[in-house]
Amino acid sequence: MSWTGNILRVDLAAGTCTSEPTNMEWAHDYMGQRGLATKYLVEETDPKVDPLSPDNKMIFATGPLTGTIAPTSGRWSVVCKGPLTGAIACSNSGGFFGAELKNAGWDMVIFEGRSASPVYLDITNDQAELKDASDLWGKSVWDTETALRDRRGDPDVRVASIGLAGENGALYAAIVNDMDRAAGRSGVGAVMGSKQLKAVVVRGTLGVTVNDPMALMKTSNAAKELLAEHAVTGTGLPTHGTQVLMNVINEVGALPTRNGHDVQFDGAHDISAEAMAEVRESDGQANLVSNHACFGCPISCARRSKIDPTHFTVKDKPQYQIVSGGLEYEAAWALGAANGVKDLDALTYANFVCNEQGLDPISLGSTIGAAMDLYGSGAISQEDTGGVALEFGNTEAFVAMVEATARGEGFGKELGQGSRRLCEKYGHPEFSMTVKSQEFPAYDPRGIQGMGLTYATSNRGACHLRSYTVASEVLGIPEKTDPLVTEGKAGLVKAFQDATAAVDSSGTCVFTTFALSGEEIAPMVDAACEGDWSVERFVEVGERIWNMERQYNIAAGFTAADDTLPERLLKDAAKTGPAEGSVNRLDEMLPEYYELRGWDASGVPSAETLGRLGL
Amino acid sequence: MHKALVMKADACTGCHQCEMMCSYGKVGAFNPAKSVMDITIFDGGAVNVPSTCTQCEDAWCMVVCPVQAITCNPATGAKEVSAEACVGCKVCSIACPFGAINYDPDSGVVSKCDLCKGEPMCVEACPTTALAYVAQDSTGYERMRHNALLAAGL
Numbered sequence: 001m002s003w004t005g006n007i008l009r010v011d012l013a014a015g016t017c018t019s020e021p022t023n024m025e026w027a028h029d030y031m032g033q034r035g036l037a038t039k040y041l042v043e044e045t046d047p048k049v050d051p052l053s054p055d056n057k058m059i060f061a062t063g064p065l066t067g068t069i070a071p072t073s074g075r076w077s078v079v080c081k082g083p084l085t086g087a088i089a090c091s092n093s094g095g096f097f098g099a100e101l102k103n104a105g106w107d108m109v110i111f112e113g114r115s116a117s118p119v120y121l122d123i124t125n126d127q128a129e130l131k132d133a134s135d136l137w138g139k140s141v142w143d144t145e146t147a148l149r150d151r152r153g154d155p156d157v158r159v160a161s162i163g164l165a166g167e168n169g170a171l172y173a174a175i176v177n178d179m180d181r182a183a184g185r186s187g188v189g190a191v192m193g194s195k196q197l198k199a200v201v202v203r204g205t206l207g208v209t210v211n212d213p214m215a216l217m218k219t220s221n222a223a224k225e226l227l228a229e230h231a232v233t234g235t236g237l238p239t240h241g242t243q244v245l246m247n248v249i250n251e252v253g254a255l256p257t258r259n260g261h262d263v264q265f266d267g268a269h270d271i272s273a274e275a276m277a278e279v280r281e282s283d284g285q286a287n288l289v290s291n292h293a294c295f296g297c298p299i300s301c302a303r304r305s306k307i308d309p310t311h312f313t314v315k316d317k318p319q320y321q322i323v324s325g326g327l328e329y330e331a332a333w334a335l336g337a338a339n340g341v342k343d344l345d346a347l348t349y350a351n352f353v354c355n356e357q358g359l360d361p362i363s364l365g366s367t368i369g370a371a372m373d374l375y376g377s378g379a380i381s382q383e384d385t386g387g388v389a390l391e392f393g394n395t396e397a398f399v400a401m402v403e404a405t406a407r408g409e410g411f412g413k414e415l416g417q418g419s420r421r422l423c424e425k426y427g428h429p430e431f432s433m434t435v436k437s438q439e440f441p442a443y444d445p446r447g448i449q450g451m452g453l454t455y456a457t458s459n460r461g462a463c464h465l466r467s468y469t470v471a472s473e474v475l476g477i478p479e480k481t482d483p484l485v486t487e488g489k490a491g492l493v494k495a496f497q498d499a500t501a502a503v504d505s506s507g508t509c510v511f512t513t514f515a516l517s518g519e520e521i522a523p524m525v526d527a528a529c530e531g532d533w534s535v536e537r538f539v540e541v542g543e544r545i546w547n548m549e550r551q552y553n554i555a556a557g558f559t560a561a562d563d564t565l566p567e568r569l570l571k572d573a574a575k576t577g578p579a580e581g582s583v584n585r586l587d588e589m590l591p592e593y594y595e596l597r598g599w600d601a602s603g604v605p606s607a608e609t610l611g612r613l614g615l
Numbered sequence: 616m617h618k619a620l621v622m623k624a625d626a627c628t629g630c631h632q633c634e635m636m637c638s639y640g641k642v643g644a645f646n647p648a649k650s651v652m653d654i655t656i657f658d659g660g661a662v663n664v665p666s667t668c669t670q671c672e673d674a675w676c677m678v679v680c681p682v683q684a685i686t687c688n689p690a691t692g693a694k695e696v697s698a699e700a701c702v703g704c705k706v707c708s709i710a711c712p713f714g715a716i717n718y719d720p721d722s723g724v725v726s727k728c729d730l731c732k733g734e735p736m737c738v739e740a741c742p743t744t745a746l747a748y749v750a751q752d753s754t755g756y757e758r759m760r761h762n763a764l765l766a767a768g769l
């Protein structure tokens with residue numbers, strides 16, 4: 001407790017499902033979810049494996065707090081080698097699927113091999129079976145989830161599936177659960193598609209038991225109080241969602257705009273949380289309908305939105321005139337500012353399509369932005385784009401590219417390979433806003449220096465969720481640091497990386513860390529789990545996981561040369577705002593970071609560091 | 616005076632914290648499938664409706680039970696099921712117009728809200744104002760006040 005002690009191993013080639021005990025020694029060293037699943041992947045696969053080959057494995061993993069009373073206990077992760085990056089991939093999702101899987105009695109499901117024909121995995125508690133999915137192949141996430149729920153005749157089943165993007169091998173395809181929560185990044189959906197696994201449907205009624213329920217309730221209640229009192233988790237996120245950041249980051253001068261040409265967007269307000277709440281003329285409604293919580297979450301940051309039914313994107317398409325997962329900050333930025341598009345409903349539509357067909361909106365938006373850059377520079381023309389004038393700010397062109405990518409049609413097929421491959425193909429690798437081939441998200445490292453180091457060193461390619469130094473550099477959590485200063489950022493990034501790796505392995509949401517630290521989260525793990533989980537051990541597990549991921553990437557062929565940023569961020573200064581004249585000064589942070597990590601000058605963990613962490 | 620559970624759909628975010636605490640009180644594990652408080656999610660999560668037993672005065676379930684397994688706790692007014700007396704005939708679940716009492720095949724008896732002996736754990740767990748435990752004669756008071764404010768244009 002609070003591991004279930006059971007792992008489901010699914011051999012897709014043989015069509016078998018077998019149960020095995022969780023390796024508890026590893027569980028104590030790597031906690032669960034991100035850490036434990038990565039440990040299994042490291043032990044069972046060759047880091048040089050082709051990510052889309054049958055030899056890559058894909059692991060669905062819960063954490064020890066998943067499904068418990070601990071606040072935000074709905075988290076689960078997908079771990080595999082990522083096809084977009086060739087690095088370790090770990091994509092974290094919320095919703096209700098993870099808690100249901102835990103309630104069915106599984107710590108993890110390990111998928112190996114490849115099915116000869118499309119299948120889905122049907123789980124009811126300890127019963128698991130692969131079933132024919134030929135009739136579901138070609139269907140969207142939304143239609144698949146509805147069909148499986150109807151087939152089971154049980155409204156309480158939970159489904160995780162891929163849409164057309166995952167089937168077609170778009171390299172940033174997502175796995176979507178509960179209609180609009182996603183294991184979004186690094187192309188885990190393409191791996192699922194390569195295995196011909198369409199969906200996992202699960203119903204769990206066994207319950208989750210914990211080591212010391214009274215202690216867990218006490219520590220959880222204390223954590224819930226802190227979350228409720230905090231300005232970000234108690235007010236900002238419930239009221240505005242993550243979109244609370246759009247105007248803030250724009251004012252800081254760190255909103256990457258038009259593929260990184262600018263750091264401020266004149267349309268920021270039009271696509272912000274405030275705009276989502278404004279009543280529109282046509283139907284007297286606002287884009288924002290309500291907020292919604294994932295399982296066990298008192299923060300409730302998710303948005304429910306409805307597109308203006310008269311909007312050009314949906315007026316002839318009743319299937320999109322619904323209430324569904326609305327814009328969150330990263331999606332609104334990537335689909336909007338990165339392309340210079342400021343039509344809120346067009347962005348909401350694009351977001352719906354990402355959920356419907358299983359695409360990562362960050363990589364999609366950034367890749368379309370790169371294509372607009374290629375178009376603007378003359379590297380591609382309407383001959384390449386299928387007659388679309390792919391100019392920055394062209395809403396209709398943007399929507400056409402979203403649809404084409406989701407379906408894998410025409411130029412969309414190339415967009416589905418991500419901006420690094422696209423820009424290299426057309427002779428402008430410098431136009432790709434990526435690190436380790438993954439598109440960076442909604443914070444410009446010229447305006448927030450720590451995010452440069454965050455992107456450069458993230459083990460899954462550019463990502464904000466590996467060390468969200470924005471919390472300190474912009475929001476002042478846990479203490480304010482100057483976003484334009486590099487001093488101290490190496491230590492900040494390392495501390496955030498280790499803590500986040502631990503949180504991602506616990507079964508709770510990283511958004512709690514605005515209000516909580518290891519001081520509050522470790523006691524919940526301690527109450528729920530066997531063993532003694534001190535704050536020090538919790539953070540050490542995070543550091544162990546970080547180094548394990550690093551070792552995996554080195555074995556996969558990555559070097560210090562990959563710990564870098566797009567030239568544009570290092571050479572072209574910000575033109576406006578508080579960061580005007582600034583580039584990202586990665587070289588001032590990276591050597592110190594390696595040193596603090598106990599890595600040598602080429603970014604390789606020293607024998608001493610590995611020994612200290614038991615690696 | 617007895618108190619009553621009040622459930623407000625417009626304040627519910629669908630987080631299921633109530634279901635987890637309810638099931639813990641009932642079966643000793645966090646298991647929404649065993650909760651007698653149920654959140655139903657509509658319209659892609661835009662509407663979340665909590666529902667459970669409202670403890671009818673002349674309770675259908677209590678009246679139809681052939682073995683008097685359901686009795687009223689005088690301290691709380693809750694209609695409580697005796698697991699020892701219940702024979703699992705399910706007539707109560709057919710009689711209840713709200714579907715608030717259901718058979719649990721794992722235990723072989725029916726399960727319903729008993730107000731946790733006057734300290735409902737679901738109310739304590741709720742992070743919003745969707746669940747409240749208030750005096751029986753004021754269950755509509757807050758809504759009345761809300762509507763009055765609307766009528767007054769405030």
